[in-house]
Amino acid sequence: xxxxEFSSAERFALDDAxxxxxxxxxxxxxxxxxxxxxxxRAFATQLHNSLVAPSRSILIMVDPAAxxxxxxxxxxxxRTLSDTEVELTAAQMQSSFAEGDLVGGLKHxxxxxxxxxxxxxxxxxx
Numbered sequence: 001x002x003x004x005e006f007s008s009a010e011r012f013a014l015d016d017a018x019x020x021x022x023x024x025x026x027x028x029x030x031x032x033x034x035x036x037x038x039x040x041r042a043f044a045t046q047l048h049n050s051l052v053a054p055s056r057s058i059l060i061m062v063d064p065a066a067x068x069x070x071x072x073x074x075x076x077x078x079r080t081l082s083d084t085e086v087e088l089t090a091a092q093m094q095s096s097f098a099e100g101d102l103v104g105g106l107k108h109x110x111x112x113x114x115x116x117x118x119x120x121x122x123x124x125x126x
Contacts, residue, residue, distance in 0.1 A: 006033075026118075027117050029057070029058050030060070033106075055075045062106070069090055080117050
């Protein structure tokens with residue numbers, strides 16, 4: 001499924017999920033749904049590196065035809081988002097995808113990543 005194959009309502013829902021995630025986590029989210037050119041991980045990494053601020057970005061790449069999901073995070077993001085949290089999110093997303101719910105899986109995954117990437121509040125002694 002190419003991104004152009006989403007309905008207007010689905011595109012709106014995904015855009016809304018990304019906007020909310022960015023506000024909550026203060027990092028950039030990018031989503032690519034379509035055919036990966038070559039090996040999916042290398043393609044996703046190439047896409048991530050081409051972003052305006054890759055260090056502060058999370059890229060989710062889904063190739064439905066190849067059944068591939070890649071999540072690439074920048075250095076700044078990895079300060080608060082662990083590999084384990086990314087793996088758990090990917091597993092949740094793949095479960096939704098297996099049930100035929102691509103949009104729901106993406107929305108839920110974006111929200112999970114944002115929640116985990118959110119900077120922790122710190123208390124300062126005065």
